[in-house]
Amino acid sequence: MPETVGFVGLGVMGRSMAARLLAAGFPMRVHTRTRSKASDLLRGGAVWMEDNAAVAASSHAIITMLGFPEDVEAVYFGANGLLARVQTGALLIDMTTTRPSLSVRIHEEAARRGLRALDAPVSGGDIGAREGTLSIMAGGREEDFNAAQPLFRAMGGRIVFQGGPGAGQRTKLCNQIAGFGSTLGACESMAFAMRAGLDPAKVLESIGAGAAGSWALSNLAPRMLAGNFAPGFMVKHFLKDIRLALEEAQILGMQAPGLSLALELYARLEREGLGDQGTQALFQALVNSKNT
């Protein structure tokens, strides 16, 4: 019988990831701040736990999928936190995109307590989570990564061990850095097309498949042109990742001109009340911009 899996954090991503594990036959113990978000999982056989400590005490592996580094800090290091309450030998897997140094601290504290820990953030969005095709980028000890493979395979399509503690997080930040560039390119190029009086759909036909091509141009540009700014990925979450990456670039002592621009542009969108829109909202700002 497979080991019991605890899951903490049932937002849009976490809910779908937990559902994949449940469908794969793992007995599940779940908790999240808003119980109603667990209802589908509970109907499917997951067991509700009253708090994180109860999840910790009853599971062999615990997966967390939270919001901000502060949430991760509280859930792991709080008085009733996972690190204090988990069974000896348990495997803690944080799949939140968070601060690499926080992942390192979790690893260190886990090791001190005879526990195992992995950082394993994902990309692929809500669709990848639902379909079990996420890209999972893992950091920690390779033997723990190998032990987690059955869990990862239930959730991911591309599962890569990236190195020691924090390497999963740093890889995810690479993903966000590349993603910002191509999103900027798609938004600015489509805004330019509109302002120049071109037919942006025809422009996409000319430029989408060549050396300027990107996932953003193929997937986000048609949404922006249709006036669809619903989030695949929210401005406010992107901004969190941009700040984490900039912080890390600072620690590494390297220049990150793209990230600096990303912070400027996306912080402005959030100030303008667009934090809950998708990252393609940048198009709107540029198409309406005035160069004075």
Add this chain to the structure above:
Amino acid sequence: MPETVGFVGLGVMGRSMAARLLAAGFPMRVHTRTRSKASDLLRGGAVWMEDNAAVAASSHAIITMLGFPEDVEAVYFGANGLLARVQTGALLIDMTTTRPSLSVRIHEEAARRGLRALDAPVSGGDIGAREGTLSIMAGGREEDFNAAQPLFRAMGGRIVFQGGPGAGQRTKLCNQIAGFGSTLGACESMAFAMRAGLDPAKVLESIGAGAAGSWALSNLAPRMLAGNFAPGFMVKHFLKDIRLALEEAQILGMQAPGLSLALELYARLEREGLGDQGTQALFQALVNSKNT
């Protein structure tokens, strides 16, 4: 028998494009500043002309593939220029990436003289030119575009009429704007991976196929990681296009934060003597950067 085609400007791109036309059976008249660049074409049956005026006088359609807007200006408007020397009814096709307003001027002057003109810049690089798979973005009168189809089909795989005079140029600028974004993303993300001590090839495995994916990440990142900075597309030519796009954004009164950053970063590379390297040279600058 197909009509005679003149070709002016036999650089890396022009040479391959003229070779495709020759292979498609068009009788060719050619001229370029350095005669040796025409030798393969002449062996293949193209006829050398002593100057542009001689090309103009002996061809029904004349294609130009030049370097900078100043070159286009001289070749079209000079005393011995194409506009003055071409046969009545001839079709002038400028495939150089140049200033949209210059394309508009050529169209206007051509119309005044009973000639036809198209702007038809391309993307797809030296490989696309050799293989005849270029993306051709055309502006002008649609009937002239239709007349040019047999020529375009010999050189291009994706051939789209984008609108009136200058629309081809503006579309090409959209291509460069999107291309800068994804190139920046690829360079900065790989530089971050290196500086963070990750294995960049593994990082590419995790991030290359998802929402951060782009042609630049798939094609330029492996080159930069292999220390290959040979040009697919040269820094100095990219810089020309960035300046043209910024100039146009200024005319349109829109903000173009990506283009402003592109100018800053690529002008710095050129000042550092990297003008003849490929656009992926930005990776080198970032990976070696210090954040003081």
